[in-house]
Amino acid sequence: MSKNSFYTPYKGPAGGWGALQSTTKHWLKSDNAVRNVFTMLKTNQPNGFDCPGCAWGEKHDPAKIRFCENGAKAVNWEATSRRVDADFFKQHSVSWLNTQSDYFLEYQGRLTEPMRYNAQTDHYEPISWEQAFAQIAESLKAQEDPNQVAFYTSGRASNEAAFLYQLFARAYGTNNFPDCSNMCHEASGYALISSLGIGKGSVEIDDFERADAVFVFGQNPGTNHPRMLETLREVVSRGAQLLTFNTLRERGLERFQNPQNPIEMLTNGSKPTHTNYYCPKIGGDMAVVRGIVKVLIEMENAAQKEGKAIFDHEFIEQHTQGMDAYLAKVEQTSWDDILPQSGLSKEEIYHCAEVYANANSVICTWAMGITQHHHSVATIHEIVNLLALRGNIGKPGAGTCPVRGHSNVQGDRTMGINEAPSKAFLDSMEKHFGFPQPQDHGLNVVQTIQAMQAEKVKVFIALGGNFAAATPDTQATQEALKSCDLIVQISTKLNRSHLTIGDNALILPCFGRTDIDQQATGVQRVTVEDSFSMVHASGGVMEPLSPEQRSEPAIIAGMAQATLGDFPLNWEELAGDYSLIRQHIEAVIPGFKDFNQRIEHKGGFYLGNSARERNWATPGGKAIVHTHSLPESILPKKAQDLASDSTLVLQTLRSHDQYNTTIYGMDDRYRGIKGERQVLFINPADIKRLGYQEGDTVTLRSLWDDGVERKVSGFKLVPYSIPAGNIAAYYPETNPLVPLNSHGEFSYTPTSKSIAIELEPYQEPASKIASVAN
């Protein structure tokens, strides 16, 4: 048998029968199949719940089934009938659970009752809600400084939960809001605010129907935003250009078979999702865009000789500042720097420039392939500059489209989950609630871990997520977490974070999106915001598994009431009726006028976007064109000095069977992987050059100048279509390799997509081989 028996290149389209088959499998795996079929039909419907999968938006079309394969996985994973209850924790110690895989932990089922860790027995034991809230209140009140507490948020929290949570933390006295966004689209927010005055994308979903060209940078929608594939193939089908830039050849960006199209399914047809596919090197996108702009300058010079123009001079003149300096910088940047860094040929870059120049409206989309580098902010500024050259912001069919991750990560920011809130937001909070807001900026994810290391953060409260596994530098981070006095996790499922604790920890089990949320005044709905700034209601459809589970707003209100009493208001009243929370949101945050009425509108309502209106909320009142140098090297400075010919650049990404740290299964269908996650995608020439053979098992060691050894072992080499010098492997297994202070300039986002790596041969320990064989 070949050493890579788990690998067979995948030739089919994305979607199609494979997706249907997989959806069925995950239905059955949930132990709740029949109930979940009905549940699925409510996904993203006006009278149902917002899919807990990704943040891609929807056109309002009542006739349509609105879920994809991976949305089905997310729903089935949440809506399982398996339970992790007091008995479960009685049977299993925390130390034992810690030896189990991430897959095992979450697979055990839903958390059903509040639990407190007992360090003497090393087991979680049941505790009443009142006792849990009292313990939290006692611990919060005991801190000398409110900044010793960090309030983490993962992007599934609803607007109502997020608003209440930030109100609680600010009333308590801190802006310490590390959130998943810090590891995700922070660079997008930072770059867009500093250039266009608003951190959100400027396009609406309908713009895709009008764009002459769409440029897709660094994302894998086949897995992470499957509903986007339909949009992409429609763009191609109507004859518009679709240029995709990805280090890997991702199947979803090549062809898509729509499972909702019976003829296509029966004839096994499929349609392309791109017109041109480019494979830049990891981190090479800024150089690609710079090259495109360099060609555009040439084209503009030639056009001017004929009295014509390529650039939109009126837009540049009226709406931007700093363009001349930028264009001068581009002219100074030599092809000798651009081409090797980009990994594309000059011909390819010329073609991209021609497509761009011939299109009257262009959308640029991007995700983690762009945001998780050292120079991500600079790269996004470069994309914005490209768009600005031909006025491609604030006109139909054109604009910026950062494709968000978690289903409500964008809404959480809108609600004030922000460690660096704007003055306007704090003033509005103060005016409405009548108490002084903490003014000092708080800690982001990286800074929170650093503060834990320095024993400056002592209490960690998490509204969802899996901080211990999602964050970089796993070993150091986990030590930091263990040093906390108290860890509180509001969660749906058991994960590594519940096991990475010191002496005191609480698990507070909450409802998910699919659960019916019954409160004092009746069944409640929540709201969420998608990538296109559409806000809509979401209501669960499943009876909760246990009467001891509570909603996120109820849990936050319980903690707040115990800690702060009625300051600044009666918390429990709010938890009893979410429309009251929405009234406060309406009073504090622009765009939410008549909030309670407008959520009745099918398909939701649009929050508006100032950049789309060509209204630039920047200091000078114009869009700011930023000028950056190309990075000297893709590797961060501290790794560069240690790098050699054998150093490779690693990007860490998601398989098709995972949702961030949640592992649904061991396959990665579109990349041809079955039953294995310890794989390393590598260029065949690199396998040979470095003296290995396909299927060899290696250790990955990352380079950093602090003398700490960071390595992971047992990864099998898979020859793959990836540029020479670049490699890819799954997250979270590779997070031990990302040094904590290797983060994006300005964004503080861990550089999870550009890690300097050396490979070493790895010999499986005999004991492990024996246990696998058994």
Ligand SMILES: Nc1nc2c(c(=O)[nH]1)N[C@H]1C(S)=C(S)[C@@H](COP(=O)(O)OP(=O)(O)OC[C@H]3O[C@@H](n4cnc5c(=O)[nH]c(N)nc54)[C@H](O)[C@@H]3O)O[C@H]1N2
């Ligand atoms: N099913 C499912 N859906 C999800 C998630 C999930 O885990 N599972 N996660 C959600 C979240 S929180 C997020 S943020 C999004 C993530 O969505 P993506 O950004 O699509 O996630 P990644 O798997 O990290 O994929 C990164 C992609 O960028 C490419 N890439 C990496 N580096 C570079 C580069 O330097 N240049 C270019 N051009 N390409 C590069 C990789 O080859 C890969 O295709 O998805 C959301 N949706």
Ligand SMILES: Nc1nc2c(c(=O)[nH]1)N[C@H]1C(S)=C(S)[C@@H](COP(=O)(O)OP(=O)(O)OC[C@H]3O[C@@H](n4cnc5c(=O)[nH]c(N)nc54)[C@H](O)[C@@H]3O)O[C@H]1N2
């Ligand atoms: N190396 C590397 N690291 C990365 C990334 C990468 O590409 N590479 N990506 C980064 C990105 S983009 C992100 S967004 C982060 C993700 O970081 P997180 O958001 O912290 O992680 P998740 O894995 O999404 O969290 C999963 C857990 O959330 C809980 N949960 C699920 N649904 C709910 C709910 O409705 N309510 C509550 N309260 N809890 C719920 C469950 O207990 C589940 O175990 O990881 C980042 N880390």
Ligand SMILES: [Mo]
């Ligand atoms: Mo994300």
